Amino acid sequence: MKAQASVEEQTATKTGADLLVEALIEQDVETLFGYPGGAVLPIYDAIYRAEGSFDHVLPRHEQGAIHAAEGYARVSGRAGVVIGTSGPGATNLVTGIADAMMDSIPLVIFTGQVAKGVIGTDAFQESDIMGITTPITKHNYQVQEIEELPRVVKEAFHIATTGRPGPVVVDIPKDISSTVYAKDVNNQFHLPGYQPTMKPNPLQISKLHDALVEAKKPVVLAGSGVIHAGASEELRTFVRNYKLPVTTTLLGLGSYPGSDELSLGMAGMHGTYSANMALYECDLLINIGSRFDDRLTGNLKHFAPNAKVAHVDIDPAEIGKNIPTQIPIVSDAKAALESLNGKPVKELHHKGWMEAISQNKVDYPLWHDQPDADIVPQWLLQKVYEYTKGEAIVTTDVGQHQMWAAQYYHFDEPNRWVTSGGLGTMGYGFPAAIGAQLADMDATCVAVVGDGGFQMTLQELSVLQERRLPVKILIVNNQALGMVRQWQEKFYSERYSQSIIDTQPDFVKLAESYQVPGYKIETQDQLLDVLPGVLQDDQPAVIDCRVLQKENVYPMIAPGKGLHEMIGVKR
Amino acid sequence: MRRIVTAIVHNRSGVLNRVTGLLAKRQFNIESISVGRTETEGVSKMTFVVEVEDDRKLEQLTKQLNKQIDVLKVSDITDKAIVARELAMVKVISNPQIRNEIQGIIEPFRASIIDVSKESVTVQVTGKSDKVDALIELLRPYGIKELARTGLTAFTRGHQPQVAEFKSYSLLK
Numbered sequence: 001m002k003a004q005a006s007v008e009e010q011t012a013t014k015t016g017a018d019l020l021v022e023a024l025i026e027q028d029v030e031t032l033f034g035y036p037g038g039a040v041l042p043i044y045d046a047i048y049r050a051e052g053s054f055d056h057v058l059p060r061h062e063q064g065a066i067h068a069a070e071g072y073a074r075v076s077g078r079a080g081v082v083i084g085t086s087g088p089g090a091t092n093l094v095t096g097i098a099d100a101m102m103d104s105i106p107l108v109i110f111t112g113q114v115a116k117g118v119i120g121t122d123a124f125q126e127s128d129i130m131g132i133t134t135p136i137t138k139h140n141y142q143v144q145e146i147e148e149l150p151r152v153v154k155e156a157f158h159i160a161t162t163g164r165p166g167p168v169v170v171d172i173p174k175d176i177s178s179t180v181y182a183k184d185v186n187n188q189f190h191l192p193g194y195q196p197t198m199k200p201n202p203l204q205i206s207k208l209h210d211a212l213v214e215a216k217k218p219v220v221l222a223g224s225g226v227i228h229a230g231a232s233e234e235l236r237t238f239v240r241n242y243k244l245p246v247t248t249t250l251l252g253l254g255s256y257p258g259s260d261e262l263s264l265g266m267a268g269m270h271g272t273y274s275a276n277m278a279l280y281e282c283d284l285l286i287n288i289g290s291r292f293d294d295r296l297t298g299n300l301k302h303f304a305p306n307a308k309v310a311h312v313d314i315d316p317a318e319i320g321k322n323i324p325t326q327i328p329i330v331s332d333a334k335a336a337l338e339s340l341n342g343k344p345v346k347e348l349h350h351k352g353w354m355e356a357i358s359q360n361k362v363d364y365p366l367w368h369d370q371p372d373a374d375i376v377p378q379w380l381l382q383k384v385y386e387y388t389k390g391e392a393i394v395t396t397d398v399g400q401h402q403m404w405a406a407q408y409y410h411f412d413e414p415n416r417w418v419t420s421g422g423l424g425t426m427g428y429g430f431p432a433a434i435g436a437q438l439a440d441m442d443a444t445c446v447a448v449v450g451d452g453g454f455q456m457t458l459q460e461l462s463v464l465q466e467r468r469l470p471v472k473i474l475i476v477n478n479q480a481l482g483m484v485r486q487w488q489e490k491f492y493s494e495r496y497s498q499s500i501i502d503t504q505p506d507f508v509k510l511a512e513s514y515q516v517p518g519y520k521i522e523t524q525d526q527l528l529d530v531l532p533g534v535l536q537d538d539q540p541a542v543i544d545c546r547v548l549q550k551e552n553v554y555p556m557i558a559p560g561k562g563l564h565e566m567i568g569v570k571r
Numbered sequence: 572m573r574r575i576v577t578a579i580v581h582n583r584s585g586v587l588n589r590v591t592g593l594l595a596k597r598q599f600n601i602e603s604i605s606v607g608r609t610e611t612e613g614v615s616k617m618t619f620v621v622e623v624e625d626d627r628k629l630e631q632l633t634k635q636l637n638k639q640i641d642v643l644k645v646s647d648i649t650d651k652a653i654v655a656r657e658l659a660m661v662k663v664i665s666n667p668q669i670r671n672e673i674q675g676i677i678e679p680f681r682a683s684i685i686d687v688s689k690e691s692v693t694v695q696v697t698g699k700s701d702k703v704d705a706l707i708e709l710l711r712p713y714g715i716k717e718l719a720r721t722g723l724t725a726f727t728r729g730h731q732p733q734v735a736e737f738k739s740y741s742l743l744k
Contacts, residue, residue, distance in 0.1 A: 130585055131588065134585070134588060134589050134592050135592055135593070135596050138640075139639075139640040142584075142585075144584075159640060191640060192643055193580075193581065193639070193640050193641055193642050193643045194640045315638070316634050316637070316638075317631065317634035317635050317637075317638055320627060320630060320631075321631055324627075
């Protein structure tokens with residue numbers, strides 16, 4: 001794809017910060033997530049002058065800002081925009097930048113920097129954010145001259161949102177943003193080193209089509225690349241044309257309807273038995289937009305051992321990185337699927353296979369115990385699914401609650417599932433829900449969080465209070481770092497080192513102190529009383545739901561084991 | 572296996588850091604790097620000598636390098652007809668009596684003495700790395716006071732012999 005080039009001439013007297021604000025307006029930025037500070041004061045002054053040009057959301061910690069921007073990007077499909085000041089402002093963004101990098105979330109992050117003259121002197125609030133973020137960004141810039149600012153902003157948005165999306169950092173020294181600049185500014189850009197391959201090689205598509213026609217045990221693995229490419233419709237057409245079984249990755253949930261009969265559910269460490277066995281036994285694996293993460297594959301030796309592997313990915317470096325690939329297709333998922341769908345639909349000879357793996361769904365379903373009054377988390381998530389009719393935006397942190405949400409909430413549409421996949425970030429879910437809600441004010445937005453993760457970013461309750469955003473925070477409260485506890489139980493002989501959290505705040509009072517309604521739920525009846533009403537009203541809420549501490553996430557592939565060695569499978 | 576990989580890059584601040592950081596992060600073992608400007612303004616060329624386990628690792632290396640926005644082209648030129656040179660400067664302990672002896676040793680290597688003092692001579696040698704290694708080994712018994720090597724720099728010869736199949740990992744073609 002050729003970079004868009006245009007010339008914009010500006011003649012009035014402006015500061016660098018004004019040029020930045022104009023560049024953001026040109027990019028149609030609607031929402032900014034940021035936190036002011038010394039090095040970005042000129043930028044905040046320009047934002048003040050440009051009042052009304054965009055909505056600025058003030059979190060109470062920079063980590064809140066960047067996770068909110070991630071949630072916003074995931075739901076809106078647009079770049080999330082973040083501003084942080086130099087030094088601690090910038091370093092507080094690092095977790096979110098790394099998170100966005102791992103999950104291919106388009107973000108443009110502006111960090112303030114000390115003035116050019118004192119860079120490198122360990123000046124007040126100076127940090128080498130270029131050095132710090134180089135390994136965790138798709139690209140980063142430090143603006144050296146005021147006239148390059150508009151071009152750099154344009155490039156940053158282009159790089160963040162095209163190809164494989166990702167975070168781009170633009171570091172702006174304070175003197176650049178404060179200096180007045182009166183000359184014409186040219187924002188034309190040309191990036192010869194960045195030309196993502198969008199269209200698939202037709203020969204490779206034919207090879208894939210041939211392999212499909214020959215296959216006896218085909219399976220489709222859909223990753224978040226399908227969602228990023230907006231290719232869910234094309235995926236449905238492809239899958240239904242050939243009646244193929246589909247499994248998705250954690251981040252690919254919603255790329256294909258989870259409640260559809262051809263869906264086997266999520267694969268991987270806590271995936272369904274039917275999905276994992278399909279991956280284990282298949283003879284053709286069509287991976288569209290997944291990077292074969294180790295939480296998906298388990299032991300590589302036992303991952304699709306007898307399959308021909310076709311891999312569609314926009315990032316050529318992902319193809320063959322973990323799994324040898326026979327049919328590599330470097331392409332945008334949408335273009336690849338369109339081109340596949342253009343081929344004549346042939347009848348496949350995989351009826352026996354389809355029946356066998358569909359029977360697995362019936363024979364080895366997800367299961368959990370059901371006590372009389374106490375709440376098990378699986379049941380809780382089932383109820384959330386029922387009451388929201390599967391239409392909510394669900395955000396999570398990392399851990400047990402995340403896996404239960406992935407297992408028991410069936411996403412039928414893309415961009416409804418916002419979770420920290422690759423980096424596995426605690427504290428992600430709640431701020432991400434703020435961004436997600438801002439991106440879609442009509443949606444019911446449920447932040448499913450653990451009692452551990454919520455305590456990492458709960459200061460963002462201030463934003464709910466301020467904005468009256470109707471985010472529902474569902475604390476799956478087992479008074480433990482659940483997944484750590486589970487691993488200690490299974491693999492560390494029940495030595496619960498630092499994973500049980502007996503001392504907790506009163507979450508209801510905490511919520512109320514932020515003027516957010518709070519509910520403490522301890523029994524099934526209480527939940528059934530409270531949850532439907534809360535999910536329907538237009539108020540924010542904190543629901544502290546006490547669940548059984550000893551509940552574990554099953555089924556599971558233990559570390560080092562293969563797809564076919566799941567434990568906790570019940571017939 | 573030892574590979575020679577070249578990368579044409581935009582000459583921007585931080586590019587070297589970006590590239591070496593990438594290689595370090597992904598656990599590639601760099602033997603040497605040399606960087607310098609090219610015939611095109613604003614464009615530099617890096618030559619890496621890297622030790623990689625197998626073809627898959629090598630493919631990953633070139634692909635990851637190619638992903639960098641400031642990298643314009645990556646080529647593995649190990650199997651091509653190439654011109655590869657390294658420069659080394661060796662300060663050898665030598666009194667006037669053995670200066671001639673050293674002169675005799677370095678002559679077949681077409682090396683030259685570029686500095687002389689009462690106790691030492693400095694020898695400059697250019698060539699392939701193994702030639703440089705060989706000369707250093709010959710000089711070592713005299714006592715090496717200081718040694719500096721540039722690392723390999725290389726490009727393909729103007730004429731490439733016709734070979735059935737070259738390995739090529741460039742994604743920009």
